Amino acid sequence: MYATTMDALVQALLDGDQAQAISTTKHLLAAEVAIGQILAEGVEVAMAQLDAKCTIEQFNLLEIMLCGRAVMGIMKELYPPDMPVQPTKAAVVVATLEGDVHDLGKNILKMVLTASSYRVVDCGKDCPVERLIDTVERERPLAVGISGLLTTVMPQVRRVRQRLAERGLSYVKVMAGGAALKQATAENLNVDLVAQSAFDGLHYLEQIVGGGT
Amino acid sequence: MNSLERVIAAVHFQPTDRVPVMPQVFGHAAVLAGVRLGAYLRDGALLARCQLHALAYYAYDAVFALMDVNVETEALGSTLTYHPDQYPSVRSYRLAGAAKLDTLAVPDPQRAGRMPEVLKAARILRQTVGRDVPVVGCVMGPMTLATQLLGIEAALYLAIDHPEQFADLLDFTAEVGMRFGLAQMEAGAHLPIVFDPSASPEVIPPAFYRELVLPRLTRVFTAFKQAGAPINWLHTAGMTTPILSFYPNAGVELANLDFCVDPQQAMQVLPQTCLDGNLKPLLFVEGTPAEVAAESLRLLHLFAHRGGFILSSGCEIPPESQPENIAALVHATRQPR
Numbered sequence: 001m002y003a004t005t006m007d008a009l010v011q012a013l014l015d016g017d018q019a020q021a022i023s024t025t026k027h028l029l030a031a032e033v034a035i036g037q038i039l040a041e042g043v044e045v046a047m048a049q050l051d052a053k054c055t056i057e058q059f060n061l062l063e064i065m066l067c068g069r070a071v072m073g074i075m076k077e078l079y080p081p082d083m084p085v086q087p088t089k090a091a092v093v094v095a096t097l098e099g100d101v102h103d104l105g106k107n108i109l110k111m112v113l114t115a116s117s118y119r120v121v122d123c124g125k126d127c128p129v130e131r132l133i134d135t136v137e138r139e140r141p142l143a144v145g146i147s148g149l150l151t152t153v154m155p156q157v158r159r160v161r162q163r164l165a166e167r168g169l170s171y172v173k174v175m176a177g178g179a180a181l182k183q184a185t186a187e188n189l190n191v192d193l194v195a196q197s198a199f200d201g202l203h204y205l206e207q208i209v210g211g212g213t
Numbered sequence: 214m215n216s217l218e219r220v221i222a223a224v225h226f227q228p229t230d231r232v233p234v235m236p237q238v239f240g241h242a243a244v245l246a247g248v249r250l251g252a253y254l255r256d257g258a259l260l261a262r263c264q265l266h267a268l269a270y271y272a273y274d275a276v277f278a279l280m281d282v283n284v285e286t287e288a289l290g291s292t293l294t295y296h297p298d299q300y301p302s303v304r305s306y307r308l309a310g311a312a313k314l315d316t317l318a319v320p321d322p323q324r325a326g327r328m329p330e331v332l333k334a335a336r337i338l339r340q341t342v343g344r345d346v347p348v349v350g351c352v353m354g355p356m357t358l359a360t361q362l363l364g365i366e367a368a369l370y371l372a373i374d375h376p377e378q379f380a381d382l383l384d385f386t387a388e389v390g391m392r393f394g395l396a397q398m399e400a401g402a403h404l405p406i407v408f409d410p411s412a413s414p415e416v417i418p419p420a421f422y423r424e425l426v427l428p429r430l431t432r433v434f435t436a437f438k439q440a441g442a443p444i445n446w447l448h449t450a451g452m453t454t455p456i457l458s459f460y461p462n463a464g465v466e467l468a469n470l471d472f473c474v475d476p477q478q479a480m481q482v483l484p485q486t487c488l489d490g491n492l493k494p495l496l497f498v499e500g501t502p503a504e505v506a507a508e509s510l511r512l513l514h515l516f517a518h519r520g521g522f523i524l525s526s527g528c529e530i531p532p533e534s535q536p537e538n539i540a541a542l543v544h545a546t547r548q549p550r
């Protein structure tokens with residue numbers, strides 16, 4: 001019974017059916033299934049299937065957005081706002097830098113990481129590098145994820161590591177992605193990773209955390 | 214042949230003295246003239262002056278009365294953040310939260326936001342270039358304006374959760390584009406380019422495009438044609454191959470190809486539609502004149518037999534581009550065939 005409910009959750013997430021996903025999650029919680037188990041056997045299983053389906057050539061944005069929204073919905077069930085700090089793998093600070101308003105890619109990244117139990121701190125779009133660095137200093141994340149669709153932000157991206165180092169934050173990994181940045185190399189941008197997709201970023205973090213593939 | 218005649222002839226697959234070249238020089242015109250982008254985007258007279266300066270400098274075949282992708286949404290009540298040297302961004306979307314579509318009215322282009330400045334730019338450009346050079350205005354396509362009123366994700370979720378409401382929104386945004394475009398033509402623009410990046414298959418599936426966007430786009434282009442636009446020009450950014458076949462039915466006569474689109478494939482799908490493109494925008498920033506020349510010649514060869522081609526960049530030429538690279542693009546069309 002519990003296994004079939006978990007399957008139903010995975011299916012609801014893959015269907016992007018938020019209402020169904022929430023009601024299934026409520027059932028699981030009522031049956032005293034642990035939150036960690038819902039995440040590991042429900043949410044992460046759904047994300048893995050979506051990851052496998054979404055190759056660079058065949059990338060269905062709406063499908064990911066709907067799944068992401070359903071995941072965000074059940075996260076609210078699992079961790080109501082009044083609940084103290086949630087157990088997470090690590091924090092990641094994401095941003096689109098000053099002058100760039102393309103935030104769809106960043107928001108997809110946020111959903112993918114949240115669904116995989118990272119705590120994502122979003123600096124929004126059009127974000128000056130200094131605000132990003134201040135946020136990193138406050139949040140002490142494992143990594144920052146910069147999304148850039150305009151080539152004009154490249155010089156800002158190249159500055160990030162240096163500014164982190166000046167504040168003693170060199171241990172924070174820097175990931176870059178989005179249509180403009182993915183045309184460049186990691187050396188050229190002075191970052192640790194240039195990701196082709198949001199799942200690339202996820203795989204990279206999982207490697208650092210040592211938790212998965 | 215002057216530029217306007219050359220461009221119109223190319224669009225109709227008629228012989229030309231040389232292939233027309235229309236690099237998408239928008240904000241770069243400010244940088245070239247030593248004017249701050251933030252000022253250029255708010256002052257139609259300044260914009261026109263910079264555009265004319267760039268035209269004289271490069272000697273290509275069009276001028277653009279075009280600011281950025283936020284003019285319509287600002288005129289409708291969204292608030293923007295301006296920067297001294299970058300394009301502005303939307304700070305608050307007019308239809309965010311619970312705001313209802315029926316609280317909006319189609320803005321009067323003579324009054325609303327920066328629309329009058331765009332009209333001023335069109336007027337000055339036309340007074341100066343007359344019938345020699347195409348004066349190209351710009352309106353947002355229905356999908357892009359919808360995403361600029363709601364925010365792109367909220368717009369996509371609305372389309373899925375409440376398709377009827379979304380269809381109403383697209384009817385409205387098409388109406389805004391029509392009215393603004395017609396005002397640009399009255400002010401002197403020969404045609405408005407329709408700019409619809411958010412309708413790209415990178416964002417929405419082709420079936421969504423066909424069912425929801427295409428009918429409204431058709432309405433917009435029909436209105437421009439009736440008002441005497443010599444050319445209907447559509448610009449959809451990104452990997453558009455899956456939707457190109459829809460263009461002719463919408464009345465598109467000139468289709469912009471972004472750098473990721475294979476021009477040969479586009480030619481097959483659109484045998485009777487003039488194409489413009491498609492050098493990689495980044496090449497103008499980081500490439501060399503020799504690379505730009507080589508890429509340009511490759512395209513000129515590819516289209517040599519077919520015709521129906523205008524040499525251009527795949528999308529906007531980034532403001533910070535190297536002038537030598539744009540000059541190399543223009544120069545490629547001047548070489549003896």
Ligand code: B12
Pocket residue numbers: 061099100101102103104105106108109144145146147148149150151152175176177178179180182195196197198199200201202239280281282299300301302357360364365410411413415416450451452471472494527528529530531
């Ligand atoms: C939709 C769109 C818009 C919308 C954006 C709405 C929004 N809120 O995001 C609007 C209409 C506002 C817009 C505006 C403009 N745009 Co635009 N736009 C696009 C378009 C068509 C699609 C972008 C998109 O959303 N893709 C879908 C998302 C999901 O993909 P993605 O961002 O790549 O993200 C994926 C991965 O890359 C990854 N990812 C992304 N970031 C990160 C980060 C990390 C760390 C990781 C791990 C992964 C990751 O995750 C995602 C899923 O896998 C692109 C075309 C293209 N080829 O990308 C042009 C494009 C980005 N735009 C372009 C331009 C020029 C503009 C304008 C400047 C036009 C103008 N003259 O005003 C303005 C910019 C204004 C500004 N200040 O930024 C150019 C940029 C060229 C350049 N100079 O670099 C592009 C590339 C078109 C082109 N070929 O030239 N645009």
